[in-house]
Amino acid sequence: MSKITIPLGPQHPALKEPENFMLVLEGEQISGATVNLGYNHRGMEKAAEERTYIQDLYLLERVCGICSHSHTTCYITNVEELAKCETPKRALAIRTLVAELERVHSHLLWLGVAGYEMGFETLFMYTWRDREQVLDCLELISGNRVHYSINTIGGVRRDITAEQKAEVLKRIDYLAERTSYYIKLATEEATVLARTQNVGKLPYDVAIERGAIGPTARASGVARDVRKDEPYLLYSELDFKLITADSCDVFGRLVVRALELVESYKMIRQVLNNLPEGPIAVKVPMRIPAGEAVNRYEAPRGEDIHYLKSNGTDKPERVKVRAPTLANLQSVAYMLEGGWLADVPLVIAAIDPCMSCTDRAVVWDPKKGRKQTYGWEDLRKLAIEQYRRRGVDFTRL
Amino acid sequence: MKTFDKLVTWSLLKSPWILHFNSGACNGCDIEIVDALTPKYDVERFGMVLKATPRHADILVVSGPVTRQQAKRLKTIYDQMPDPKFVMAVGACGCSGGVFNGCYGVIPGIDKTLPVSVYIPGCPVRPEAIIDGVVKLIRSVEGKK
Missing domain, CATH: 1.10.645.10 (Cytochrome-c3 Hydrogenase, chain B)
Incomplete structure (x- = not known):
């Protein structure tokens, strides 16, 4: 199958900042991804x-x-x-x-x-x-x-x-x-x-190799948190757990963040009471x-x-x-490779990019010179439709 | 043709569709714009809907001081919007460059790139201020009608 390159970005309505992803597609599957930055450079x-x-x-x-x-x-x-x-x-x-x-x-x-x-x-x-x-x-x-x-x-x-x-x-x-x-x-x-x-697999070794940090790394089983490794402010006196997950996917990142919320509540209570x-x-x-x-x-x-x-x-x-x-973007390129086009929005969102921005994706076939424009919104709908066909439907909740 | 114009103005006033564009902001205003759409403030009750494409939008809500990279993209997006169209400059840096005034990567103020209809100051703006800005814009269009 011929390869298609898709630029994703740099405009995005519902989310935050501008950036650009170049995705190489084989059918619905992604075979390569590059990240382009600098749209938000203010100096x-x-x-x-x-x-x-x-x-x-x-x-x-x-x-x-x-x-x-x-x-x-x-x-x-x-x-x-x-x-x-x-x-x-x-x-x-x-x-x-x-x-x-x-x-x-x-x-x-x-x-x-x-x-x-x-x-x-x-x-x-x-x-x-x-x-x-x-x-x-x-x-x-x-x-x-x-x-x-x-x-x-x-x-x-x-x-x-x-x-x-x-x-x-x-x-x-x-x-x-x-x-x-x-x-x-x-x-x-x-x-x-x-x-x-x-979805968006990032194995432990790759997370270390690509220098992933924060909840993205912790969801791949890397127990790394500055609050524990090199305590600053009052963290050395507070009682909290370092949350990790070993599923290495978007689910792990979801669980890590949700459980970290509980730890944060615990810390807020400790600080306020003492x-x-x-x-x-x-x-x-x-x-x-x-x-x-x-x-x-x-x-x-x-x-x-x-x-x-x-x-x-x-x-x-x-x-x-x-x-x-910036440190986590290297991992995004890895997570996208081999995945489905439909999962792109979720995988990019899963590292919680602080400069997201991917509204317009243009599907461009260099051989036929054909162009098809996807908005972020269209891409989201495509993903929802595709999963609905597989039986994943939120409307029934 | 006159009836058609009337219809366009009527639909604009009853349900202004907005497009949000980040021209290099710090996210502060952007999350407040999204905040205005969520249950506590809920501007959707005024018929305001956030659209994904410029071709559907009536109001372009721009945050940020306009970085050099984003300026030409901002212009393209504005050109893609159908008439009648309005631009809302959100936040101190959207109005005048704010704290980023003087940075080499910035063309301070959205009005250097596009004609702006409403300026909403604040760093970041509060959702109430965004709602107030939209209401003032609608009033002024009503007045012209």
């Missing part, structure tokens, strides 16, 4: 060199709207390390709290997106409705729903009152109850199993002493790395960000 690392440390905090927060706290915390740890500042323990606790709330919001968001790509729209609406509870908690604590800006050099901006604590705990109880329902749904519902099991007393911030001089620092942080999608070089002025000389999706 932030260069811009960070022209701004002061405190301005960079707000710039780097906008690397990503979903894991914004991850980037600022990773960056600020570097700055505080160079400034040799003792961050108060209460500030670290508040940062840990916001980090875990952010993980809950990100994983719930992912669960909804995965449900949507599967054709299970009820799950999408359910999880996004419940996600509002977390956003309310974040708004209560920081004053904003998405870019929390809770960090400031030397500590955090806002303290947590007893009323806020009670309110957050109340919402966490509700979410914990809902999550147990989602876990039951993900592990027992036959339609979900049929769409996710043995908030250390004391100040929430210390003063740090504008000029940061010359030096270099590197830090790792477990963002919801995996390990986030920040490098900072300072030259003794109030502006950094170099800022380098390695976001988790």
Whole structure:
């Protein structure tokens, strides 16, 4: 059968950012995949060199709207390390709290997106409705729903009152109850199993070889989590389990994320019930002493790395960000190979790409010069139809 | 022809179909746009439906500061939309470049690339602000009618 190359992207309506996949098809099966990046390149690392440390905090927060706290915390740890500042323990606790709330919001968001790509729209609406509870908690604590800006050099901006604590705990109880329902749904519902099991396989060896990280790696049995390997903030004092799965497929990634939600609730309760007393911030001089620092942080999608070089002025000389999706994209190419065209949306969504974007796919046959355009939406419908013919149908639920 | 125009305006006002385009945003506005479609805010009750293709859309909802890579794609997508069409610039960076103003990879502000009808400021915008923006746009079209 002749090979067909399909460009997927770079425009996408329902999801987030732009990227492009070139898929080589033999019939319905994928025989090769390449990832093209750069549609979202804004030049932030260069811009960070022209701004002061405190301005960079707000710039780097906008690397990503979903894991914004991850980037600022990773960056600020570097700055505080160079400034040799003792961050108060209460500030670290508040940062840990916001980090875990952010993980809950990100994983719930992912669960909804995965449900949507599967054709299970009820799950999408359910999880996004419940996600509002977390956003309310974040708004209560920081004053904003998405870019929390809770960090400031030397500590955090806002303290947590007893009323806020009670309110957050109340919402966490509700979410914990809902999550147990989602876990039951993900592990027992036959339609979900049929769409996710043995889809997008990533064996243990390949996950190591391609440097997969975060929930993507943990679903392949790689027990790697910065929170355990190199504890930062208050993680060394918290009691939580490192969740892994060994099914190495989309189902495993679903289970890992769902179970991580439960661990996050546990951590949020621990932090709130044992908030250390004391100040929430210390003063740090504008000029940061010359030096270099590197830090790792477990963002919801995996390990986030920040490098900072300072030259003794109030502006950094170099800022380098390695976001988790970049590391996981290498694995996506492997997962797609040998799979079906119909599974593409789900497999790409399964790593929770922080720069997805794959609306328009053009099927192009170079021999016949024929072109057929697929929207992401069409591709999703194609997948749902194909599985329906095989007996996987969500409309009967 | 006049009856046809009336029909087009009527359907636009009763059920504006939107297309979401990310021109290099940080995802903050994008998740808030999707949020506006989910149960808590639910703009679908106003007849607003998120469409996948520009050829079905009445309103182009653009977030992000427009990266150089995305500028020509944004223009193509706008050209593919049928008349009458409107552009909504969502977020501070969509309005003026916001925090990305001055970055080398960015052409700050959507109005440098496309004619913009509604500016919704905020970083990121709140879903309520998006709903308010759409309602204001519909009111202004109603006024012209």
